[in-house]
Amino acid sequence: MPPAPESHDSLPLLRRPAFVLAMLLVVYTFNFIDRQILGILAGPIKADLGLSDTQLGALGGFAFALLYSTMGLPLAWLADRRGRTRVIAASLAVWSAFTALCGMVSGFWAMFACRLGVGVGEAGGVAPSYALISDTFPPQRRARALAIYSLGIPLGSAAGILLGGYVAAAVNWRAAFLAVGLAGLAFTPLFAWTVRDPRRPQAGEAPAMRAVLAILARKRSFWLLALGAASCSMMGYGLAFWLPSLMRRSFALGLVETSQFFGLLLLVGGSAGVMAGGVLADWLGTRSRAAYARVPALAFLAGVPLFVAGLHAGSAALAFWLFLLPQALVYIWLGPILTAVQHLVPAPMRATASAAFLLINNLIGVGLGSLTIGKLSDLLTPHFGNDALRQAIQIGLGFYLLAAVLMLAGARHLAREWVD
Structure with missing residues (x-):
């Protein structure tokens, strides 16, 4: 039986859960600034370095995900054994350094190498943070704490898009x-x-990987939820990378206007969705463990038709309002x-x-999302011209439907496989 947690009021400020969560949130914000800034800068980078949409998609997804995915396991195992905050701090330094180096490249392969470096650094940031939050907050507050972190x-x-623009x-x-x-x-x-x-008495005694x-x-x-998350991430990262380019191509928005459009969309819609998911999970999860998977699945099913409507809007202003609600819905899963x-697991x-x-x-979501949509756009260009990217994104929305099916299937097993 684990020891009784210390009273939060008796802890010094630097060890109180709210402070730890706030600091982790700042680190995770840097994580996504560095990860997503490439999306708003895709147009200038493409023009300067002479890249295709397929190459841009590879930089936005595959180059980042290749080592980000594979290095995550050994770094998380090290964090379980040697300390989570040490691994997180070292990771922040590595990915920040490689992000800065991205501004000094002269061609595709140099940028590819720097994005690999960003991925290596970020591999050690997220999983140890999840575990640190779960160690710090009691079960009845855990979904909300993870939702706040996921903000x-x-x-x-949004910051990467606005600052970048x-x-x-x-x-x-x-x-x-x-x-x-x-x-x-x-x-x-x-x-x-x-x-x-x-x-934690068990620190340094973590089981073998x-x-x-x-x-x-x-x-x-685990398999159904992981594959469901991968499916929704394919479209989520694909949208985050390519929607700014779609706005520029379809509505002739400038770089700053595009950053304002998409930055505000993410800030308002994404933040509302993340927090709604945490609150709903803590509320409904006390009644049924299956709710942790059913709530996101229903949100994906509701969001797809709204995204389709936004893709066919006649103006940027109308597209913003049509995208706002589904943008919130597809963030509920976190x-x-x-x-x-x-x-x-224990x-x-x-x-x-x-x-x-x-x-x-x-590996599936980040690695293939932006690359798949970029490749589809290149393949559809001879038939659809400037409308090819819109068609590619519309086809990609099917991944949200697949995610819903997988999560509904996973919901059936959660209660039996849950570990308190």
Whole structure:
């Protein structure tokens, strides 16, 4: 039986859950600024480096995901054994340095190598953070805490798009990479000095990686939720990368106007969806464990037709309002699914289990999402011309429907395979 948690009021400020969560949120915001800034800068980079849509898609997804996915497991295992905050701080420094280097490249392969480096760094940031939050917050508050942490996705994506657009318009796209990379490096010492792992008797005694993977391999809910998350991530990352380009091509928006359009869409819609998912999961999950998977599935089913309507809007203003609600709906999954994964293994295994989940989610979702839509756009261009990207995105919405089916199937197994 785990020891009784310390009273939050008796803890010093730097070890209180709210402070730890706030610092992790800042790190995750940097994570997504550095990850998503490429989307708003795709147009200037394409023109400057002479790239195709397929090459841009590879930079936005495959180059990042290749080592991001595969390095996550060993780094999470190290975090379970040696300390989660140490791994997170070192990871922040690495990905920030490579983001800054992206602003100094002269061709496709140099940018590809730098994006690989960003992926290596970010591989050590997310899974240890999930585990650290789960160690810090009680089960009845865990989905909301993970949802607050996941606000780093819309906040970081929006900040990357807005900052990238403004800095690129005022200076150039290279300055945008340098600015956000150096900001992350400046924050690293503060995080490393102030955040500590909670006291856990089992620290340093985490089970072998193969033991964690053996437990997960036997759980149907893990595979169905991980593949469902991968399916929705294919479209989520594909939209995040290509929607700014669609707005510029379809409505002739400038770089700053596009950054305002998509940045506000992510900030308002994405943030509302993330928090709604956490609140709903903590509320409905006390009645039925299956709710952790059913709520996201229903949100995906509701969001697809609204996205289709937005893709065929006659103006940018109408498209914004039509995209706003589905943008919230497709972010609902984060709090519930991430919480469910934490409860498929005992506490000492959480970072490694999260990394296994992220391996599947990111290798498929991040690695193939933007690349698939970019390739589809190139293939459809002879038939649809400037409308090819819209058609490619519309075809890709089918991945949200697949995610809904997989998560509904996973919901049937959650109650039996849940670990308190």
